[in-house]
Amino acid sequence: MTIILAGKTTPQYVNLTKAVYSGFRYFELHLEQRHLDNAEITKENIQTAQEELKKTNKTFQIISLHTPHFDKDHPQYLKKTIDLAEHLNAYTILHSTNLTIEETLELAKTADSDKILIENKTIMDLKSIVHNIIPYHNMALDIAHLYRASQNLYNDLEILINTYKTRIKLIHMNDSTKQKDGLAIGDGDIDFPTIMHILKKTAYNEPIIIETPPSSQAESRQKIEKLIGRDDQ
Numbered sequence: 001m002t003i004i005l006a007g008k009t010t011p012q013y014v015n016l017t018k019a020v021y022s023g024f025r026y027f028e029l030h031l032e033q034r035h036l037d038n039a040e041i042t043k044e045n046i047q048t049a050q051e052e053l054k055k056t057n058k059t060f061q062i063i064s065l066h067t068p069h070f071d072k073d074h075p076q077y078l079k080k081t082i083d084l085a086e087h088l089n090a091y092t093i094l095h096s097t098n099l100t101i102e103e104t105l106e107l108a109k110t111a112d113s114d115k116i117l118i119e120n121k122t123i124m125d126l127k128s129i130v131h132n133i134i135p136y137h138n139m140a141l142d143i144a145h146l147y148r149a150s151q152n153l154y155n156d157l158e159i160l161i162n163t164y165k166t167r168i169k170l171i172h173m174n175d176s177t178k179q180k181d182g183l184a185i186g187d188g189d190i191d192f193p194t195i196m197h198i199l200k201k202t203a204y205n206e207p208i209i210i211e212t213p214p215s216s217q218a219e220s221r222q223k224i225e226k227l228i229g230r231d232d233q
Helices: 013-021 033-037 039-054 076-088 101-110 126-132 143-149 153-167 192-201 214-228
Strands: 005-009 026-030 061-066 091-094 116-119 138-142 168-173 181-183 208-210
Touching (some): 005 214, 013 039, 033 039, 033 076, 061 076, 091 101, 101 116, 126 153, 138 153, 153 192, 192 214, 208 214
Parallel strands (some): 005 026, 061 091, 091 116, 168 208
16 A cells, blocks of 8 residues: 655645655645645745755755635635745645635636645535546545534445546545544544554555644654554655
């Protein structure tokens, strides 16, 4: 089972380099509006981090960029994210807690990019995902969001991966209770041995973003590595 395990960080030089030294080689960038309002500085930060790390024989690759949590009156932040993602040859993950799923889908429809991934919201169960996202867009599947919405996470996950694997371009992985997600692996109620068994059984091999608090990402990655059965990522 060959899966990239990626970290999540903001694009500041110090955060990128710190994450690389903690053991990550792949990343999703968490963007705030200020990073896009100063996009040239953001590009310089990333380039500087890459150049400095090369001196110590370390590298990293950006897999995806997560949009800021903008509202419907500020759609320019989707366009700015897409522009930066194209510069980095990365996916744009369209997800904002300030947008409804209808607003999200409408924005995606009007955007000029074939590398937009729609992330499922915490209110979206299997039926909602299949009805609203799958027919129209590729997606980033957030395991914790599905857990909060689903009556049976493991059954729903297996159906999604088995039936729509080619639509799911990456997975966000963090632990969750029914009330709160974004937790370190092991700090919530999700059964990750079962999650990884399903991913193995369905031969899923797209990237997994370890979307936990920065201080817990390295330990959370190690726990997932043990479940995968390897320690080389």
